[in-house]
Amino acid sequence: QVPLVESGGDSVQAGGSLRLSCVASGVLSDADYMAWFRARGANKREGIAAIARDGFTAYVDSVKGRFTISRDTDILYLQMNNLKPEDTAKYYCAARRGGLMREYMLRDWPYDESDRGTQVTVFS
DSSP: OOOOEEEOOOEEETTOOEEEEEEOTTTGGGOSEEEEEEEOTTSOOEEEEEEETTSOEEEOGGGTTTEEEEEETTEEEEEEOSOOGGGOEEEEEEEEOSOOOGGGTTOSTTSEEOSOOEEEEEEO
16 A cells, blocks of 8 residues: 555635645655545545646646645645535545556546545535
């Protein structure tokens, strides 16, 4: 299992902001693609944001304009603004070495995913 460790989850009022972080020494710096997934309740994980080594980013429509993914050597970030109750979920990061067609950047199967996650709860 890839040793990715997420942090930054919290309970926040709707309209608020959070920044999630994901660290994995020696893993993220070698990754060609990194992504954030979330799982709401017992639902399957949903890819919400991804970033390629060249800086190209992809977002699911529900978070466009509100969330921003970024990376800095061994740390992956997810800045979340204007949070909504439907953003309540457990958030996981993921990394991939090797090529990937951009249309698959938000799919779960190309990635080595964390099994820890960090909980985000948004209340109205």
